[in-house]
Amino acid sequence: MKEELIISGRMNPHVDPILNTWGWEIAFYLFVGGISAGLLFFSALYVIRKKEDIYPAAVKLAPLFVPIFLVLGLGALFLDLHHKLYFWRLYTTVRLESPMSWGAWTLMIITPLSIVWAASFVKEIWPKFNWWNIKLLNDIEKIVIKNRVSIAWPLIVLAVVLGIYTGILLSAFNARPLWNTSILGPLFLTSGLSTAAALIVWLSKSKIEREIFTKIDLLLIGIELFLITHLIMGFLAGGQVQVESAQIFLGGAFTTYFWVFIVMLGLIVPAVLEVMELYGFHIPAFAPSMLVIAGGIIFRFLMIEAGQITRYLY
Amino acid sequence: MRYAMAIDTNLCVGCSDCVVACQVENNVPVGYARDWVVEVTEGTYPNLAIELRSERCNHCDNSPCVRACPTGASHYAEGGIVLVTPEECIGCAACIESCPYDARFTHPDGYADKCTFCIHRVQNGQDPACVSVCPTTCMTFGDMDDPNSDISKLVKSRKSKVLAPEAGTNPNIYYLT
C-alpha cells in the first residue's frame, strides 16, 4: 500500500488548485471564444469567396452574435479575475510566452473588429435601421462595407488565432497532464468551427445553406472524433501521468460525462441526425444544432474541471 | 547567485513547525499556507518506509508560472527567487494552473501568493522563517552558486532528488534522501 498524505498546510479548497481554481467562467469564456472564432471564420470566408447571398445566415446574421458572445466572454473572464482593479495590467505589457497575454491582446483587437464587422450587416438584416442618423456612424459603415474583403483577410487570420488560442490556453499548462497535449489546439479550433456551423444551420432559412453547413459540420464532427481518438491514444502512449489522466475518461471520474454527453449526445447523435436530414428525413433544424452546441459547452466545462484534477505525482 | 534549499527527509519528523512559522512570519491568512508537509508511507506492515517532506514553491529556474503570467507580475528576483508583485497581478490564476507543485494560491486579497523564500529575511542575512524554526534543523538555505556554502556542500555530498523533474522546471529545492 502506498499512502500519501498532506499532513498539514494545505488540506483545504483555498489552497489546493485541484479543487477548481478555474470554474465556469473560464469554460464559458473558452466556449464563446471558440464559437465566435468559428462564426467570424465562416462569415469572412464567404465574404472573400463572394457567397454572401448564398449563405446569408453565415455571412450576415451569425456575426451579429459575435460581439455579444465576446463581450459576455470577456465579462466572464473579468469575473474570474480575483484582482479586478488591476485588470488594466494586461495591457501594459505583451508577454509572448503567456497564452493569457496574447489571448487578451487578440481579443483586444478582434472584439472591436467584430463589432464593426457585425455592424456593417445590421442594415441588411433590419433595413429600417439608420444608426440614429449619426453621420459619423453612417460614414464608418460605408467605409467598412466598401472594404469588406480587405477586412475579411485579417479577420479570418484572427479568427483562426482565437480558435486555436482557446485550446492553447490550456495545452500550454505542462502542469496539468490532461491539458498538456498539442492536439488540444486543433481540437478546440475544430470544435469551435463545428459549434459555429451548427448555429448557422439553426439560424439559416435557406435550404442550400443549411445543407452545405450540415455537410461542413459533419466533416468537422468527423475530424473531432478523429482528434479525440488521437488525444486518448496519445495519452495512453505517454508516461504515467498521461496514462492516469486518460483514465479520467476511461473508467475514471468523468467517464460518463465524456462518453455520454460529449461523444454520444454531442457528436455521434447529431451526426446521425444530420445524415438523416441529408437523406431527406424531416429533422427539426434545432435538434442536431442544439446537441452540437451543448456538447461544445460541456466539452469545455469538462476539460477545465477534469484537467485541474490531473497532476504530477511525485 | 542562486538561492536554494536542501531538506533532509531523513531528519524531518513532519511536525509542521515550518508551516506555522511561515504563517506567523508572513501573515498568511487563516486557511491558507505557503508550505505544507507530505507524508508518504510505502510497504506492508511490518516492512514499511516513510518519507516526510516539507514542500513549498521550488523557485524553479525554468518556471512555468513566470511564463504563464500575462502581466509580468510573476518574475524572477535576486538569486532566482520567483516572486509575485501584487500590484501587477490581475488574479487570473494562470500561474496557479501552471505550477506542477500546486505551490500557489489566490490570496483572499485577490493576487496570487506563494512562498517568497522569505526574501525580506534573506536580505537581512537571516534564514527563511521555516528554516530558522525547524527543530530538527533538517532545512538548509543558501547560495548554490557558491561552492563553499553549506548547501552546495550538502547537495554535493549527499544523495538528493528534486520533485517532478520530468516537468522540466529545474526546481531549487533539493530533498536529501
Add this chain to the structure above:
Amino acid sequence: MKTRREFIKVSTIGVGSLAAAGGLLSSLPIKDIFGQSQKVENNKSNANKQFPTYCEICFWQCAAWVQTDENGEIKSVTGNVDDPHCNGRLCPRGTAGVGMYKDEDRLKNPKIRTTVNGKQVFKDVTWEEALDYIAVKMKKIKVEHGAECTALFTHGSGGKFLGHLLQAFGSTNIAAPSYAQCRGPREVGFIATFGAGIGSPEPTDIRNSRCLVLIGSHIGENMHNGQVQEMSDMIRNNATIITVDPRFSTAASKSKYWLPIKPATDLALLLAWIHEIIYNDYYDKAYIEKYAHGFAELKEHVKNYTPEWAYGITTIEPHVIRETAREMRNASPSVIIHPGRHVTWYGDDTQRLRAVAILNALLGSWGRRGGFYNPESLHLPNFPAPKYPKPNRDWRDAFPGKFNLAGLALASGVCDATVPSITRDCNIKGWIVNGTNLIETLPDQANTIKAIEALDLLVVIDTMPMEITGYADVILPECTYLERYDEIRTSAHRFPTFALRMPAHAPLYDSKPDWWIAKELGNRLGLSDYFAYKDIEEMLDWQLKSVGSSLEEMQKIGVKKFDREEDNLYSLNGEDYEFNTNTGKIELYSTALEEEGFDPMPKYTAHPEPEAGFYRLNYGRAPMHTFSRTANNPQLFELMEENVVWVNPKIAEEWSLANGQEVWLENQDGVVTEFPIKVRVTERIRFDSVYMVHGFGHSKKQLSRAYGRGASDTQLVTRVMLDPIMGGTGMRGNFVTFHTSKPEKTVPDSRKVESSKLVKEEGGKA
C-alpha cells in the same frame, strides 16, 4: 488529513455544480490570521519590543522571546538561543503560542454556579465576589472537616503559588496528572535502581549517544523539543536508533531497527535483552563490579528469559533480539535505553521501567557520556514565609499500606480518596483544579465524576472553557502565559539556567495570573503572612538578587546560564560514588521493592488480550498538539483539526471501512465515543490494535473549533490497570470495536458519565 486521492474525490462534482465551486473562492470573507476581528486596545508603549518568556504549551518549558508589533500587540513567539531546552527553536506548538492568547473562546470572567428557575447556570461575577465565595466555602470545609480535606490538582507553572496557598491552609493533597498518569513508574523504577529519578527534562545525552533504544517513546511525535533536536543530531551522525513500538511511529521510520512488538509484551523483550547481555558478557564488567548490587541474583533470575522464549511472547525474532543486543553492546556506554515519559501502560510499569534501568546499568550508560548525564540546577530560595501547619492526614490514609514508593501525590489517588466509601474516610470536600483538564486526563471518567459529585467546592482555574470547567462551582479565568509573570524556571540541565516569564501584554478580558489569585485567596483566608510581598515582581527580584542576579537583568536576557558547580556531567567513570539506595549501589536487585513486598527483580506476566472483533486501544501524541489543551488553538487547529483512528488495511477490509469514513468506537465495557471519528486506513498500525491521538473529541460547545472534532480516547479508557507499586494508572488495557452508525444501546449505569454537577449550557454572558 486528506490524501491527494481524496481531494480528487472531493472535486469530482458534476458539471452542474461547477458554477458554485467557482464562486466559492471569491465569496469567502477575508479574516486575519486568527479569523477574528477582536479588538484589543493598543498598547503603544510596548510596540516593537520583545519580552522573555518560557513556553507553557507543554512541560518542556522552552525559553522564548515574545515579539510585539507596532501596536504593541503580540505578534510572534520564537525560541531563545541561549536556552538549552530549545536552542532557539520552538516546536510547532510553541511557535503557535500566540494562538493560546488570541483564542476568542478563552475564559473571560470569573463565574459562579447558581440555580435559576431550577436550572443550574453560570453567572458572571467580579473577582471580589468569586474569591470571597471561595474563601467562605474553604473556611466552612475547614471547620466541618478539617483543612486537610481540600486538594489541589495542578499541572503547569502557576501551581507553585497555589500549592503554597494550600500548604499554608493546611493540606498537602497536591497532585499533578504528570505522575500517576504519566511518568511516575519511571521515577520509581529508576529511584529503586539508581537512587535517583529521571525528572524533566530527561538527562539523556542523546546528542552524544551512539545507540538510542526507544521503547514506545515516540520522539518526533512526542515533540519534547530538546530530545527531538538531539535525536536529529544522532541521525545526522549515523548513530543507531532501535525503536520498539507496535505502531510504525515516526521514530520507527528513522530507525535502523524497528521491532514491531506485540503490544503489552515489552517486559519479555527487555528481559531477553538482559539475558543476552549478561550471558554473552556484553555488560560493562568494571562498572557493574564497582557500582552494582545483585548481579549474581539477576543473572540467575534471567536464566530462562532467552530470545527464543521472548519470541513466543513478543513476536520479535530471536536473531533480531540478539542483533539489537549486540548493537547496544557495541555502543556501550554511549547507549540509552530511553526511559520514556508517559509510561503508565499495563500496570506492571514500574517493573518494566526497572528492567529499562537495569539494562542501562548493565551497559554502563548511567552517568556516562552518550548515556545519562548528571544534570545540575541552581536553587532559588523561597520568599520568607511562616512554616506550614502540619496536617493530620492526607490522601494516602485512604490507601493504608499501599503506594509507599509513590514519591509524589497521585492525582488518581486524590480522586479515589474523594469518592466516599465505607473503607475510606478521607472526606475530601474541596478541590482547586488548575491547568489540568481532569475529565479528559484521568482514566475512568465515571469515577472522576463520582468524586466531583461528592465535593462541596470545586474551583477550576483555567484559560479555556474545557470539560472540567463544566463541573466547577467557581471558574477563575487565568491569563495566558504570554500575559503574566510566573516563578523562575530553574530546571536542571547540562548546566544550570534560569528563565524568566514576564507579560508581553496586559491580560486580556478579566483574566488574572495564578500568583495573584493565590495571594488574594491567601489574604481572604487569613494567610497574608505567607504572601508578604507586594507583588510578584518584588518576590522575583528578591529571589534573583539572592543569587546575584535581578529581575531587571532577567528582563533583558530572559535566560541566564550558570557554570556547573561540580565538573561531574559524566560522573561514573570509575570514581567512587555512593548511590542513594539502601546498599549505596545501583540495585539490580532492589532491596526497597523487596521491603515493600514486591518482586526485587522484574518478572514477566501476561496481560489480557482483546476478544475477537475487538482491538487494543493505542493512543499517543501528534507533534502539533498537546493533549486537550491545544485542540482549539486557531493556528494548531489549522494544522490538525481532529484525530482519526488508524486501522490496518486488513481490518478495514474485514469491517468494510473506507478511508475517511466515520465510525463510533465502543469499548469492552460498552462505552461508546460521544462523537464519531474518521478512519485512517494505514499500514502503520498492527492488525490487533487501533491508534488515535489523545486530546480530541471535545464536548464543550464553547470550544468553537474543537467541539465535536474527532473522538476522545479518555472516554474509552474505563479499565485501569493499576500499578500496585506506586499507583500508576495503566491505560492501555482497553479494547474497542467499530460501529458505522451511532449505536442505540446505552452504557451500563455505572459507566454513565452524567452528573448533576455538569452545567452543560453555560448561562450568563460569555
